[in-house]
Amino acid sequence: MQKYDLAIIGSGIGGALIAALNKNKNHILFEKDSNIGGCAGTFKRYGNYYNIGATTFVGYEENHIIKKIFDDINYVPNIEESKIAIRTIQDKKVVDRVRNFEEFLTQIQEYYPNKNNRIFWEKIKKIDEKFWQIKNIHFAKYSLKSYLKSLLTFKDLIKTFEMDLFKSANSFIKDTLGEISKEYQNFIDAQLLITVQSKSSDVSLLSMALGLSYPFHKVFYVNNGMGTIIEDILKGLNVHKKEEILKIKRLEDGFLIKSSKDEYKAKNIVLNTTIYDSKKLFDEKIKSYYEKFEFSDQSAFTLYLKIDSKKEFLEHYQIILKDDIPNCISNSFFISFSKLNDEKMSQNGYSVTISTHTKVTTWKALLNEEYKKQKEITQNFILEHFLDYFDTIKQEQIIKIFSATSLTFQRFIGRENCGGKAINLKTILQTPTCKTPFKGLYNVGDTIFAGQGWTGVALGASILDKELNEEF
Secondary structure, eight states, rough: OOEEEEEEEEEHHHHHHHHHHHSSSSSSEEEESSSOSSSGEEEEEEEEESSSEEEEEOOSSSHHHHHHHHHHOOOOEEEOOSSSSSEEEEEEEEEEESHHHHHHHHHHHSSSSSSHHHHHHHHHHHHHHHHHHSSSSSOOOOOHHHHHHHHHHHHHHHHHHGGGGGGGHHHHHHHHSSSOOHHHHHHHHOOOHHHHHSGGGSSSSHHHHHHGGGGGGEEETTTTTTTHHHHHHHHOOEEEETOOOEEEETTTTTTEEEEHHHEEEEEEEOOOOOOTTTGGGGOOHHHHHHHHHHOOOOEEEEEEEEEESSOOOOEEEEEEESOOTTTTTTEEEEEEEETTTTTTTTTBBBEEEEEEEEEOOOOSSSOHHHHHHHHHHHHHHHHHHHHHHTTTTGGGEEEEEEEEOOHHHHHHHHOOOOOOOSSSSTTTTGSSOBOOOSTTTTEOOOTTTTTHHHHHHHHHHHHHHHHHHHHH
16 A cells, blocks of 8 residues: 555645645645646636636735745746736726726726725725735644744734724725715625625625735736646646545544545645535544534636637626626626637637636526526526627637536536635634644645635645644
C-alpha cells in the first residue's frame, strides 16, 4: 500500500495551491474528473474550450496574496491586464469598473447621483487597502496555538478598522448614502453576488468593501483558459485524475483512503471538497462534525456559447435586469468573453461563459422532463437578454449553446453548491476553518474561511499552509 505524508482531495484553487506550496513533500492529489481546477477549470466539449465559471483573475500584484504565493512557488502566469475589469449595464446605465477612482466615481455620480457618493466609495476603497496591508491574517480553531493566532488577527483588525469592523453593509449604506434607488441597490448587490456570493443585507461592511473594491486592483485575462493556471502549477506533481475518493477511515497514525482505483495511507489529509460534501467520506465522529454545518443552498446556472464573430468585445460584462431570471435568485448575469487572439479558447470563435445565481433545491426538486423544460426556459431567457444587449451578435452566429445547473456541477466536479455562508459578526464563530478537531485533517476552498474567488481561497490556503508546516 502506498503511503504519503499528505493527501489532497480535489484540484480546485485551494487544493492546487496547497499541492504547489508543498511540492517538496511526499504528497498525492486526487481529482475525480478528467479535468483539473474545479470551478476554476477549463473543459473541452464539441471540439471547443470553455471556462467552467465566469471567473476574473485578480490579486496578482504587490501586497496581494496571489502574487506572494506565486512568487513562493516560482510561477509567472500567462495573463494580460484588462483595461476595464467589468462593464456593468443596467437599462441605459453603463458603468465601467476601472482602476482609476476618479473616472469610476464620475460614472457613478452620473448614473446614481448622491451627494455622498465620494464619501461612500472612498471609504470602501480605503477599507480594502487597509485590509491587504495587514500581515499574518489567521483564523483557525481547535488548538490553543490556533486560537491565540486568531486572537492576534482580531486585535489587528480592531486596531485597523476600529468600530467599522462591527458595522453591517446595510447600515453603512443607509448612514452614508441614505435611502438609495432600487437601481443603485441592485448595482451594489449585483457586484457583491459576483464576489462574496451574497447581497449587502447579509454581509459586513468589511466584506462589502472587499467585494466592491476588487476592480480597483489589477484584473487580468488568463490566456488559454482559467484552467491553464491550475494545470501549470500542478505540472510535474503527483496528480491522479479520474480517481474518485470513496471513503476515508481514521487510523491511529493517520488515515486509510479508499479510491475508485486503489487504497492509500496518509498521515495528513487536505479536503478541497466543500464543507458540506466532506461528510460523505467519513463515518461516525468525523461525519458528525461535518453534518453540523448548515448547507448553503446557493449555486450557479451557467450558459456556454461559441460565437462566430470578429467584433472586439471586453473580457467581462454584467447585465442587470429589472426582474429576477426564471428559476434563479438574481436579476443579473455575468459574461466572460475569450480574447479574439486567444488561439486555444477562440480557435472556432469566441468562447463565452455566462453565469447567474440559483438554488440547488430548485433543480433537485424537478423530475426529468420538467427539469429539461425549466432548464430550457432559463437558458432561453438569458440568451434573449444577452442578444438584446449585444445587438451586433445575431442568433445565427451562435454555433453552440448548452447550459449547466447544480446537478451538472455535481456530476462533473463533485459539488452542487456555490460558495459558503456569508461571513459577518453573527456567523464568524460558526464559520468553518482550515483546521478541524481531528489531528491531520484539514479543509480548504470557498466554503470555509476566507471566502470566494482566487483571493479568498488563496488567503485560506495561505493560512492552511502555515498550519500544515507546523505539523511536518
